[in-house]
Amino acid sequence: MKKELQLQLSPEEAYDEVMFQQVALKKAGLSADNVQAIARQTKRSIDARGRQVRVNVTAEIFVNEPLTPLLQTPKAYQNVSNKEQLIIVGAGPAGLFAALRAIELGIKPIVIERGKDVRARRRDLAAINKEHIVNPESNYCFGEGGAGTYSDGKLYTRSKKRGDIRRIMEIFVAHGATEDILVDGHPHIGTNKLPKLVAELRESILLAGGEVLFETKVVDFILEANEMKGVVTQDGEKIKGIGVILATGHSARDIFHLLKHRGILIEAKPFALGVRIEHSQNLIDRIQYHCEVDRGPYLPASSYALVQQTYFQGKQRGVFSFCMCPGGFIVPAATSPGEIVVNGMSPSRRDSKFANSGMVAAVELDDLPHYQKYGPLAAMMFQSDVEQIAWKLGGESQTAPAQRMMDFVNKKVSGSLLDTSYQPGLKSVDMYEVLPNFIAERLRQGFLAFGKTMKGYLTNDAQIIGVESRTSSPVRIPRDRESFEHPQVKRLYPCAEGAGYAGGIVSAAMDGERCAEKLIAQYVKSV
Structure with a gap:
């Protein structure tokens, strides 16, 4: 039998596991000595409006049955190494989650990132802090994981219309985040733990046959008959695919200049x-x-x-x-x-x-x-x-x-x-x-x-x-409300913060998933 309770607890009762078990079982009318009953928190938020701080907790009580896992078994990613290619520019949360969703849908993602992998990026951050040297390709904004990697790792979002928040959280947990993010009202991961998690997301992409290219800067687009067929890198390499998801973040000013130079519609944004x-x-x-x-x-x-x-x-x-x-x-x-x-x-x-x-x-x-x-x-x-x-x-x-x-x-x-x-x-x-x-x-x-x-x-x-000054993008790359495709250039899907459609790690991840779904549904006949 499983029971659900709504509890208002003191901080000690909420955050001390032994005390929580005692209080929750007592509230459920069960003896604390009943070894066949166990309580678990499923939601938790702090209410500091009164003189006494309280913690609102939703709890599940399992009686005479095993505790079911909070995290459902994540889906195994299929191998897509020989499938059609999708180009994703930017390895922030939008780009990484777009890549994983593409793999789930049977498409091979090619993730192109101007900066370095998350470990190599640390040296450039140290150089900014200690020597005041700014590397324009590797810094707190550019590099694997994007601006969110070396940040608080806040996962709270009010954006519910672009995807499944719980799904995003479970993918984070499957790649190393603690299950606390499934429970806390304002979850966060922390800058000390995000790098390892980001590396695990990349590893899932690679194991499934996707590609992640670091220190690879996009300098031009491949446009044919008003369709985005791929990109050109700083080495002159042309990388083509079924379409391009542009998830470059709010600070990629060279991309905004490139879009304007190529006559692709963009707009100034508050x-x-x-x-x-x-x-x-x-x-x-x-x-x-x-x-x-x-x-x-x-x-x-x-x-x-x-x-x-x-x-x-x-x-x-x-x-x-x-x-x-x-x-x-x-x-x-x-x-x-x-x-x-x-x-x-x-x-x-x-x-x-x-x-x-x-x-x-x-x-x-x-x-x-x-x-x-x-x-x-x-x-x-x-x-x-x-x-x-x-x-x-x-x-x-x-x-x-x-x-x-x-x-x-x-x-x-x-x-x-x-x-x-x-x-x-x-x-x-x-x-x-x-x-x-x-x-x-x-x-x-x-x-x-x-x-x-x-x-x-x-x-x-x-x-x-x-x-x-980098609160959000000062430029919007427009897209159709329903299809997410650029209104003038086919196969171009502006995505997340850099395009003006997201405002944090979770909303960017959800937007990346939706862009991948929309592009693949439109241009891959078997999906």
Whole structure:
């Protein structure tokens, strides 16, 4: 017999396995000494709205029957080494999951990645952090696993219309993620565990007869009679297939330039730009968990989500937190020399003493009248210019411009800065000189409002670090709503973040799967 219970538990009851078993069996009316009964959590989320933090748990109780696995046996991948080829540009979550789905459907994927494999990529990340050297082909954005690999590994998404979230999670577990991601309301994997998982995904592709080509940069497309038949690499090699899934991520500016040069329809897209804000994790815990000293041994590092509408020069725009990383680090995410870009990441244990989050303002196209001359690349060129200003004011290295939070609000240059998780170092700068005025003023309004929403959040014991500019793609590559195919170029399937259709690891993975399904259904007669 199996019973399901809805429980509201203390953190200790939820996260201490022995105590959880005792409490769950008692709630089910069973003796804790009954060795033929066992409880298991299937969903878990923290409710910190009241003075006492509670954990909402959905539990299953198995009585006189064995515990069924949370993870169903994953489907074995067939060998596709002699099947028709599908070209996938980009080995981020969209590209990798598109490849696995193609294999399931009997098609051989050729995954083309400009960067290095996940292990070799580490050396280039170390060079950014320690020597301030940016490799434009291998960095925090480019390389196996994409921008998500060396990040927090957040798997939460509100996107349910593009695919099966549970299926994506189970594929992650089958390749090395813990089963906790099937249970937690806001699951994450952690930057320390993602590289091994990404390597396992690649291994599944290779074992099934697919190909993954590293340090292979696409420099042109093979277009025949308005159909995308393949790509050309930097070595002049032509790789052809039944179609091309373009999953290059939000920072592949050369691909956007190539699309424009080849006359393939693209569009400027609104995005968001701002800073990373860094507090001590202990401060955020005390605010969110209402604790006087620390959060204790059972609760995870707390997070927050903030949003505020702001008004400047007659325009309303949102200011909001983005990619909040509890117990995390700020990292240099530039993709070219001569620019500063910052991003956040967390290890699986989220045990850093710092909490950081993007804090950004929405940028609409009518905010950029001086960039309209760039047409579909208007927002991208604006983004690039801000990053270059940050680099110059930071000292023309990967040292990032920064300012204490209250000093920024009061328009005062900080006499000193705080300790930081950002390895290349910080330079005290007036962030009004780094950020366009309409962004800075909106952030100032947002900070004042957030200080009222979260008492203690607005403080000079926090600092802002710039710039957080790669929130989403500033370019959209249009596609048909139903077929996912480009409206002008047949056999071209724009995919995920770089095309403007996803916003994180899970939504990108789902979009990759759907692009593979749509392309194969349209151009392979046997499917």
